[in-house]
Amino acid sequence: QVLRQFVRHDSDTVTSLVLERSMNRVQLLGRVGQDPIMRQVEGKNPVTIFSLATNEMWRTGDSEVGQGALLLLCTLGDISQKTTWHRISVFRPGLRDVTYQYVRKGSRIFVEGKIDYGEYTDKNNVRRQATTIIADNVIFLSDTTAREKV
Numbered sequence: 001q002v003l004r005q006f007v008r009h010d011s012d013t014v015t016s017l018v019l020e021r022s023m024n025r026v027q028l029l030g031r032v033g034q035d036p037i038m039r040q041v042e043g044k045n046p047v048t049i050f051s052l053a054t055n056e057m058w059r060t061g062d063s064e065v066g067q068g069a070l071l072l073l074c075t076l077g078d079i080s081q082k083t084t085w086h087r088i089s090v091f092r093p094g095l096r097d098v099t100y101q102y103v104r105k106g107s108r109i110f111v112e113g114k115i116d117y118g119e120y121t122d123k124n125n126v127r128r129q130a131t132t133i134i135a136d137n138v139i140f141l142s143d144t145t146a147r148e149k150v
């Protein structure tokens with residue numbers, strides 16, 4: 001019976017389509033870029049929204065330095081960094097309220113959820129695309145910003 005839930009038959013033919021399991025999972029670790037806001041569209045549940053910055057760092061230009069029979073690989077290049085901004089939406093009632101109340105700009109947090117792609121029309125009547133992380137878990141790693149620790 002369980003297998004029948006995942007199998008769809010096309011009329012009376014022998015061919016069938018087996019629906020495969022898939023995964024849409026995102027994990028982000030970064031710093032909050034703005035204090036959360038809570039929005040509610042008429043007739044829909046409220047949502048807490050904030051931005052999260054993640055950083056990727058790498059070195060450019062490796063060089064080899066030889067010392068007799070010993071060869072060392074030294075990284076003498078410059079450090080490069082790329083910051084990516086993510087839009088986080090929290091719909092789950094308990095988590096939504098706690099996130100709105102305690103997350104602040106500069107807080108370091110870990111977010112788990114799924115990625116969602118959508119479209120909207122802006123105020124100039126132009127169709128835009130938006131990528132949002134729908135959070136189902138938020139872990140607070142700090143309650144102070146990096147600047148306050150110095």
